[in-house]
Amino acid sequence: MSVLGDRLKLEREKRGWTKKYVSEKLGFKRVSTYANYEYGIRDPDTDxxxxxxxxxxxxxxxxxxxxxxxENRDAIDELNQDIDIKxxxxxxxxxxxxxxxRVMxxxxxxxxxxxxRANRSID
Structure with missing residues (x-):
């Protein structure tokens, strides 16, 4: 199995989803299309x-x-917000x-x- 296949399987099983369920969510007509990604037989395109x-x-x-x-969603959302440096x-x-x-x-x-702050006070 490939790293991609291992991680797809891990994420699917962690949620208690079947290959059939994931295949439907991704729009595949056949379960084997998704299964081939998990088995490392095929590689998905970028889309x-x-x-x-x-x-x-x-x-x-x-x-x-x-x-x-x-990628913790909360951490991403936090980083996308303005950081107010007080x-x-x-x-x-x-x-x-x-x-x-180099770390400051x-x-x-x-x-x-x-x-x-000094530079802004000049403006």
Whole structure:
């Protein structure tokens, strides 16, 4: 079995779904089409990978084994919201801030925030 096949099976079984149910949800006329993906006999095209990722509420990277992170919907929603930087300590504890691949120190983060505030006060 392929990584994709293993993960498709894992996600399906975790939800208690049958291959028939998943096949219907994905619009296949035959169960064997989906089963061949799980068995690693066939590889889905990009459009089908997108549908599968949406059905299982995960990423294509996870399904293909590129990433082991399943993508927690809450974390994604949180990152898509505006981040209001009021307290540098809270931000530093919650996020890893990097510039040029190096993690910012607390002092650098405070300096960065001070720079932005000062720059805005000029406008």
């Amino acid at each position: 089908m990978l997108v549908k599968m990722a949406q059905l299982y509420e995960t990423s294509i990277d996870y399904l293909k084994g590129i990433s082991n992170a399943r 307290n540098v300590n809270d931000i530093i504890q919650k996020y890893t801030l990097k510039i040029d691949g 120190t607390e002092e650098e983060a405070r300096g960065f925030l001070a720079f932005v």
